[in-house]
Amino acid sequence: MSTVTLTRPGTGPGPTDVRPNRRPFPLVRHSLALAKRSLIKTWRTPEALIDVTLQPALFLVIFVYIFGGAVAGSTHDYLQYLLPGILAQTIAQGAIAIGVNLNTDLEKGIFDRFRSLPIPRSAPLVGAVLGDVVRYVIVTVMTLLMGYVMGFRIATDPVQALAGCLLAVLFALSLSWVSVFIGMKARTSGAVQGIMFLLIMPLSFASNVFVPTESLPGWMQGFVGVNPLTHLVGSVRGLFLGEPIGSHVWWTLAWCVALVAVFMPLAMRAYRRKV
């Protein structure tokens, strides 16, 4: 094997003057470069997109046709009611994958490589989170497409509908940091999946995703009232269907800020400590 071509044209490792000047905004540029890495990986393993492609479609069909008649008296009415809820639930579950993937990445050596490079320490995590935007957009598009096929119709205008979609993606991005944090802390990727599922399950069901808050027992309504998914679903229903929206959007935005403010620093700290 001719590994060794001793004539290496002008690649002498010595002098540092070949290193170009540092450019501005390193965190943004490096995070985007690493986000591209996530996208390539997603592209290479399309089966990793099942949770954001088939799952929303499957959930819509199951819940609309099984519960529609009993809960709302008509499957079409229930579809209108349920679609924003399914969007919120699946987009939240979509955030599980990033923690699982990062946990796996840490087991391999690739993060050592990143950490030995002169880039901002947070870039690999920020890049991974940004790369997930594509997954969240796919959830949103799939849910709306399937809904349309089944008869769902947006009752407002495209601007409001788009705002609803953006809010859902923003919420998923914020929730990603919880997943990243658990991904840094848990010992195995299976544990990350389990913990995230346990967190998201009660948020999905003790909420207004499937049934109106008023139909739930009083003691549970307190939880439902602060549940971030309730506010996201309330916002999206308002923006898709023109229902009274109240303060849901503000609550959702507040949750996004709070999740990022708490879990991004925690995730960064856990990442730095990970040996």
Place this chain on the structure above:
Amino acid sequence: MSNDLVIEAEGLVKHFGATKALQGVDLFVPRGMVLGVLGPNGAGKTTAVRILSTLLRPDAGHARIGGHDVVRDAERVRQTIGLTGQYASVDADLTGRQNLVLIGTLLDLGRAGARARAAELLGWFDLTEAADRPAKTYSGGMRRRLDLAASLVGRPEVIFLDEPTTGLDPAKREDMWEVVRSLVSDGSTVLLTTQYLEEADALADEITVIDHGRVIAHDTPDGLKRVVGGQTLEVRPSDAARLEETAAILAQVSSDSRAEEIRKGVLAVPVTDDSALTATVSRLSAAGIAVTELSLHLPSLDEVFFTLTGRPATADADESARSTEAVA
């Protein structure tokens, strides 16, 4: 002289809970030199490399790379170094080219610069043909080469090679050695960890032997080999009946040592002179003795450790076995 030390580490200490990975390790590498850090599994080699490459902070002691402190000036150090880990740390889902372009982009080589550097390294490491296949389809040797290429994207002045050939078959190992030699001829300073005296002997200008987180010897390869008894010549005559005659010849060659039968029909004798092999061959052929096996061995790591510490090299951090006798 001291201002031309590219790697300087003094009194490095690192504990992980009850495990004392490093207990005061000093390492010095002058510019353009290769230091081999030799030790068994668990000796602290990887911990030392991780501290020097800014991945870990030492509990005590300090280290400078090119004059920059690895803790206070970590950013500057990262601009100077290339790291090749014990396991190949490339992204298996990305192609070889994508891996290298990503590193180039992160090093601010620019789009065109990163692509050009990637192509250059792929060519140099004989990976051009496989460049656009995902790295998970690569063989072990190809991954190692890609990993080494990834650590060279930024043209680092200092290169850390953490057990670069562990797990490679002997032919691939020699290829890797050639790569390391050409790096050094280009002026890089290299710190190489290994479990093989043979590898340190082939590549390093100086060897530091560490055990249980302490330096137990530091010498040139020749100096170390003198201490640990140099090489062993092994001969298996085709005709077992001529074992006695062969032993007599071996005794002459090694001047003072008696040949021992280490395995059935195989004689071994310690030799210090590099001409011993040729001398043996000519004397055996003069005597008309045919041989089926003739080889020259460096002491194994176990033998080195036994000589230096009086006990075999063990991976476990046996607290009771560790004592001051470990300082050779």
